[in-house]
Amino acid sequence: MKVIPIAAVCGRTVQAAACASDAVAASSGAVAANAGSAAWHLIGALDACFGENDCLGVTIDAVKVGLFRVDGEIHALDDICTHGNALLSEGFLDGHEIECPLHAGLVDVRTGKGTTAPIVRDTRRHDVRVDDGNLYVRLSR
Numbered sequence: 001m002k003v004i005p006i007a008a009v010c011g012r013t014v015q016a017a018a019c020a021s022d023a024v025a026a027s028s029g030a031v032a033a034n035a036g037s038a039a040w041h042l043i044g045a046l047d048a049c050f051g052e053n054d055c056l057g058v059t060i061d062a063v064k065v066g067l068f069r070v071d072g073e074i075h076a077l078d079d080i081c082t083h084g085n086a087l088l089s090e091g092f093l094d095g096h097e098i099e100c101p102l103h104a105g106l107v108d109v110r111t112g113k114g115t116t117a118p119i120v121r122d123t124r125r126h127d128v129r130v131d132d133g134n135l136y137v138r139l140s141r
Contacts, residue, residue: 040129040136043067046074049135055098057089063139065126068109070096075109076126076137083119 041060043049049056049067056067057079066079066089077098079087086102093099097106097115105119112123127138 038138040138043135043137046130046133046135054093055089055091057087058137060137060139065137065139066098066109067128067135067137068093068098070109074128074130074135076128077107077109077112078124078126081105081107081119082114082121082123088123 043056043058050069054069058065058067064079064087066077066087068075068077068089070093077088079089081088081100081102083100083105084102086100088098088100088107091099091101093109096108096110098109099106100119103118104116105114106116107114107119107123112125114120114122124140126140129136129138
């Protein structure tokens with residue numbers, strides 16, 4: 001009998017740019033691509049960041065951000081569940097929904113919208129881009 005997993009168990013958390021090679025990363029924190037509040041922050045080389053996992057927690061300017069890879073697309077949300085003090089990046093990813101590991105509420109990683117109770121407040125979404133194989137995130141205000 002072949003077992004087919006229905007969800008990816010997530011749970012790896014690193015500092016932003018920790019997945020980047022030493023040549024790319026300028027520090028252990030996020031590397032801003034330009035100055036100001038609209039800065040793009042280097043997370044690291046896309047392949048090195050995710051490896052076999054589809055979820056990754058990073059910290060950018062003291063903001064915990066969850067990164068989720070679904071069907072080749074990367075989505076970024078605030079990593080703290082709006083219902084409880086749990087990291088979404090440590091939850092279970094099933095399709096486009098991440099299940100909070102604390103109370104099993106679901107959030108759509110594309111939009112940040114809570115889709116089941118007990119999550120009644122949406123989660124902030126952040127912009128993501130991949131440039132020359134490197135992953136960047138721009139924090140929303």
